[in-house]
Amino acid sequence: MKNLTITVKTLFGLEQVLKQEIEELGYKNVKELNRAVQLEGDWKTVYDLNLNLRCAISVLVELDSFRITEEKDIYKRAKRIDWTSLFTMDNTFAVKGAVNSTLFNHSQFPFLLVKDAIADVFREKEGERPDVDLRDPDVMIDLYVREKQVTLSLNTSGVPLFQRGYRTGTGEAPLNEVVAAGLLKLSGWDRKSTLIDPFCGSGTLVIEAALMAANIPANIKREYYAFQGLKTFDEKAWKEIYAKANKNAVDLGFTIYGSDLDGEVIVKARRNAGVLPIVANVDFSVANFKDVKRPTPKGMLITNPPYGERMGENIDRMYEELGDWFKQELKGYECWVISSSEDGFKNLGLRPDRRLKLYNGSLPCSFRKYSIYDGSKRAKFNNEEYKPKPRKGKPAPAPKKRKEETDNKEQVVTNNLMDKIRKIRGEGASKYGKREDD
Numbered sequence: 001m002k003n004l005t006i007t008v009k010t011l012f013g014l015e016q017v018l019k020q021e022i023e024e025l026g027y028k029n030v031k032e033l034n035r036a037v038q039l040e041g042d043w044k045t046v047y048d049l050n051l052n053l054r055c056a057i058s059v060l061v062e063l064d065s066f067r068i069t070e071e072k073d074i075y076k077r078a079k080r081i082d083w084t085s086l087f088t089m090d091n092t093f094a095v096k097g098a099v100n101s102t103l104f105n106h107s108q109f110p111f112l113l114v115k116d117a118i119a120d121v122f123r124e125k126e127g128e129r130p131d132v133d134l135r136d137p138d139v140m141i142d143l144y145v146r147e148k149q150v151t152l153s154l155n156t157s158g159v160p161l162f163q164r165g166y167r168t169g170t171g172e173a174p175l176n177e178v179v180a181a182g183l184l185k186l187s188g189w190d191r192k193s194t195l196i197d198p199f200c201g202s203g204t205l206v207i208e209a210a211l212m213a214a215n216i217p218a219n220i221k222r223e224y225y226a227f228q229g230l231k232t233f234d235e236k237a238w239k240e241i242y243a244k245a246n247k248n249a250v251d252l253g254f255t256i257y258g259s260d261l262d263g264e265v266i267v268k269a270r271r272n273a274g275v276l277p278i279v280a281n282v283d284f285s286v287a288n289f290k291d292v293k294r295p296t297p298k299g300m301l302i303t304n305p306p307y308g309e310r311m312g313e314n315i316d317r318m319y320e321e322l323g324d325w326f327k328q329e330l331k332g333y334e335c336w337v338i339s340s341s342e343d344g345f346k347n348l349g350l351r352p353d354r355r356l357k358l359y360n361g362s363l364p365c366s367f368r369k370y371s372i373y374d375g376s377k378r379a380k381f382n383n384e385e386y387k388p389k390p391r392k393g394k395p396a397p398a399p400k401k402r403k404e405e406t407d408n409k410e411q412v413v414t415n416n417l418m419d420k421i422r423k424i425r426g427e428g429a430s431k432y433g434k435r436e437d438d
């Protein structure tokens with residue numbers, strides 16, 4: 001029975017590829033939202049999505065969605081939910097999410113209202129209340145407030161789904177695993193051709209690519225999801241879904257290559273890949289990108305070079321050399337580069353076919369595609385300095401300034417007020433005395 005409204009959260013710019021992933025799993029009527037997608041389903045769907053999605057941050061199950069006219073409406077509606085049917089006294093919980101509403105002076109206040117409603121429901125039904133644990137809760141309630149519209153959900157994933165369980169070591173600026181999977185999807189890589197990452201660091205792109213090509217869930221090594229701690233947990237259904245997932249090594253018939261100048265980070269990359277059934281399909285080596293030879297005549301490069309921001313290097317020359325290396329060594333390749341450095345992109349000296357706006361953590365980045373054509377004519381078009389000749393009687397067209405293909409919005413949550421809560425709950429001081437988490 002499809003009785004659940006499921007919202008799958010993702011990162012800015014990955015909504016469309018997440019929708020595609022869900023459709024590839026066989027689900028229909030997937031709606032694209034801002035940094036999320038939504039569909040109807042049941043608990044099996046929830047387990048399936050948690051295990052199999054590569055571009056998801058968390059899977060939420062809606063508990064209630066309503067409009068409010070004043071602050072205390074949140075407490076009233078949250079108090080109508082029978083929280084005791086979802087988890088027990090022994091579970092710790094936390095209310096997190098995002099508030100973007102002029103109804104609240106303190107953006108933390110709505111979270112406290114829900115927390116108190118949950119505690120009061122437990123007290124009234126069971127005489128005791130579960131503890132709050134903001135750091136590592138068993139049960140995470142998600143509250144989303146946008147002006148007067150409020151949505152309360154259960155976060156069925158718990159810690160974000162980019163915590164895959166395979167990455168034990170990283171270099172200085174590792175890619176988030178969800179971003180890495182998103183880059184692979186956005187690039188349109190066919191999962192059956194040579195892929196190279198010459199700045200592979202701890203191997204995130206290489207490992208995510210190998211898992212994707214072998215059709216092994218990215219979360220195959222993850223040990224726990226929050227849905228396993230809920231009263232609704234159907235262990236049999238979960239075991240069935242887990243059993244269906246491909247966990248075995250397969251011979252892809254091609255190799256995914258990762259290399260990096262730093263030998264220590266390559267040791268970590270090998271160790272990270274080593275816990276997964278993909279080792280036969282990946283090849284890590286220590287190399288300066290300039291010395292890397294094209295392994296096959298055709299293929300794709302996807303890479304995350306230093307941006308000069310976090311690691312503090314002078315990168316101008318490096319991007320220049322990278323562009324030269326593309327032109328000389330990678331004829332016949334599609335090269336995708338993610339970077340936050342506009343100067344870096346300019347120094348590549350190549351004209352991108354596509355530009356996508358994304359974030360790497362909080363850094364606004366661009367993900368650009370360069371097709372390196374084999375042959376002198378097309379190579380000319382690759383060159384940033386190439387200017388078309390004016391046609392007779394017409395001025396040369398001005399080079400087009402291309403906008404990134406997506407946009408962004410940010411929201412922030414802060415602060416805390418307790419007296420107001422007591423008023424809304426109709427108490428002078430708390431009738432239960434001071435709360436543990438006050």
Ligand SMILES: C[S@@+](CC[C@H](N)C(=O)[O-])C[C@H]1O[C@@H](n2cnc3c(N)ncnc32)[C@H](O)[C@@H]1O
Nearest residue numbers: 174175199200201202204260261262288289306
């Ligand atoms: C932003 S990090 C890549 C992180 C990687 N995507 C991950 O998830 O761990 C950039 C990497 O480029 C490497 N690097 C810097 N200069 C290099 C060069 N000339 N050739 C190859 N690798 C280089 C650094 O050692 C670093 O690991």
